Each structure stands twice: as structure tokens, then as C-alpha cells.
Amino acid sequence: MPYQNIAITGASSGLGRALALNLARPGIKLHLAGRDATRLGEVAKTARALDAVVTETLLDVTDAAATEAWVKGCGQLDMIIANAGISGGPGGGNLEAATQINAIFNTNVTGAFNTVLPAMALMAAQPMAANGWRGRAVVIGSIAGLIALPTSPAYSASKAALDFWVTATAPNAAKDGVGLTLVRPGFIRTPMTAHNPYKMPGLMDADDAARIILAGLKAGKTHITFPWWFGAVARGAQLLPKKVFARVPRKGAVP
Numbered sequence: 001m002p003y004q005n006i007a008i009t010g011a012s013s014g015l016g017r018a019l020a021l022n023l024a025r026p027g028i029k030l031h032l033a034g035r036d037a038t039r040l041g042e043v044a045k046t047a048r049a050l051d052a053v054v055t056e057t058l059l060d061v062t063d064a065a066a067t068e069a070w071v072k073g074c075g076q077l078d079m080i081i082a083n084a085g086i087s088g089g090p091g092g093g094n095l096e097a098a099t100q101i102n103a104i105f106n107t108n109v110t111g112a113f114n115t116v117l118p119a120m121a122l123m124a125a126q127p128m129a130a131n132g133w134r135g136r137a138v139v140i141g142s143i144a145g146l147i148a149l150p151t152s153p154a155y156s157a158s159k160a161a162l163d164f165w166v167t168a169t170a171p172n173a174a175k176d177g178v179g180l181t182l183v184r185p186g187f188i189r190t191p192m193t194a195h196n197p198y199k200m201p202g203l204m205d206a207d208d209a210a211r212i213i214l215a216g217l218k219a220g221k222t223h224i225t226f227p228w229w230f231g232a233v234a235r236g237a238q239l240l241p242k243k244v245f246a247r248v249p250r251k252g253a254v255p
């Protein structure tokens with residue numbers, strides 16, 4: 001793995017936890033951030049038992065100043081992973097409520113920018129590493145960002161915003177020697193999906209998802225989409241006449 005100093009938001013649960021523990025080994029320094037002290041502490045302790053050097057920080061990524069201070073406090077960073085995210089919950093919540101829409105955008109979009117923008121500025125000033133990059137910023141999007149899902153409009157739109165931003169920004173960042181990667185997972189078995197009241201095609205364990213992501217990052221990919229067939233289905237479905245979408249029940253209405 002060409003990354004030794006790595007920062008991860010949302011490391012206290014699910015995918016962030018799996019990424020941290022799959023990275024943890026001698027010679028790796030992990031800067032782990034999350035909001036829940038108990039769960040974050042458990043991840044940090046487990047990572048230390050795997051001989052990684054670990055810092056743990058309670059952080060809400062919607063707090064721009066605190067997130068920038070955390071990023072700057074990490075020092076030299078080979079990679080940062082903006083993983084913290086929320087959905088509307090298993091029942092979908094109130095899909096049209098401004099409070100839910102704003103919370104999803106504040107965490108998933110603004111929170112990701114709060115995380116990667118200060119890191120990318122710092123990385124651009126770092127020396128070039130042996131892999132030809134000064135650093136890599138990783139944004140966790142979703143296959144939901146490839147299709148305008150009536151079951152989760154704000155979540156889908158938030159991930160689509162990240163998708164377009166990374167795709168459009170990556171060529172510019174590369175000119176500064178900074179790699180930028182968008183990860184588009186399908187369904188992963190985490191607390192976020194634990195109570196989804198419908199079938200989840202291609203559902204995979206967080207450890208398997210973490211291994212796929214880390215292999216893609218090692219290869220320096222700009223987009224990591226998995227399962228690939230689920231990404232293809234989502235892209236294809238997005239091209240269908242939109243009246244097909246009218247038949248999709250509201251998430252809360254799914255038995």
C-alpha cells in the first residue's frame with residue numbers, strides 16, 4: 001500500500017471502521033475521526049492491537065472550522081477518506097422535509113468538502129511520493145449517485161453532487177499532483193442498511209467492500225464502482241423513461 005499516513009472520517013462504524021482495520025498494520029499511522037466516543041475508541045484500540053499508530057478525534061464534519069483544524073493537525077497525509085455520511089434512515093424518513101434534506105446535504109456534501117478541501121491544499125504543498133502523487137483525497141459516494149432514486153431523493157442527489165464534483169475536479173487536482181478518487185459502493189452490510197425493509201441486490205460485508213476499495217486506491221483509480229454490474233444497472237435504469245419511476249413506492253411504503 002503506497003499510503004502510510006491516512007485520515008478517515010466516520011471511522012466509528014460500518015465502512016469507515018472496516019477501512020481503518022483493513023489498513024491497520026505496523027508502519028501505518030491512522031487518524032480516525034467519528035462522533036461516538038465509545039465506538040471510535042473500540043476501532044482505535046483494535047487498530048492499535050494490529051500495531052498501527054492511531055490518533056482518535058471526536059469530530060462532526062459539518063463543523064468546517066473543527067474539521068479543518070483536525071486535518072491540519074494530522075500533519076503529513078498520504079491519503080484522506082471522506083467517509084462520514086447519513087441517509088434518511090430505514091423508513092426513508094420524511095423525504096420532503098427540509099430538515100432531513102438539509103441534514104443529508106450538510107453531512108454528505110458539505111461535510112465531505114470540509115474534509116477534502118483543506119487536505120488537498122496541504123497535499124499540493126507536500127513533496128512528491130514514489131507513486132508519483134503528493135497525496136490522495138477519497139470521497140465515498142454511492143451507486144445511488146448514478147440514479148435518481150425516488151426512494152431516497154436527497155441521499156441520491158447528495159451522492160450525485162459528490163460524483164460530479166470529483167469527476168470534474170480530478171483532472172485539475174492531478175495537475176497539482178493530488179489524486180482524487182470517488183468510491184461508488186453498492187449495498188454494504190452496515191448499521192446504515194441494517195434495517196432496510198427491502199431486498200438489497202449484491203449486499204456485501206463491510207470487510208469485502210473495504211478490500212475492494214483499498215485495491216482500487218492502491219491502483220490509483222479515480223472511480224471505484226462495485227459491484228460493477230450494479231453500477232451498470234443503475235446507469236441503465238437512469239436512462240429509462242421517467243414515468244417508470246412513478247411506479248416505485250415511497251421508501252416508507254415498502255413492506
Ligand SMILES: NC(=O)c1ccc[n+]([C@@H]2O[C@H](COP(=O)([O-])OP(=O)(O)OC[C@H]3O[C@@H](n4cnc5c(N)ncnc54)[C@H](OP(=O)(O)O)[C@@H]3O)[C@@H](O)[C@H]2O)c1
Pocket residue numbers: 009010011012013014015016033034035036037039059060061062083084085086107111140141142143184185186187188189190191192193
Ligand atoms: N452501507 C451502504 O450500503 C453504503 C452504500 C454506499 C455508500 N455508503 C456510504 O458509506 C459511508 C459510510 O456509511 P456506513 O454504511 O458505514 O454507515 P454507518 O455505519 O451509519 O456509519 C456512518 C459513519 O459516519 C459518521 N457520521 C455521520 N454523520 C457524521 C457527522 N456529521 N460528522 C462526523 N461523522 C459522521 C458516523 O459517526 P458516528 O457513528 O460516530 O456518529 C459513522 O461513523 C457513507 O458515506 C455512506 O453514504 C454506504
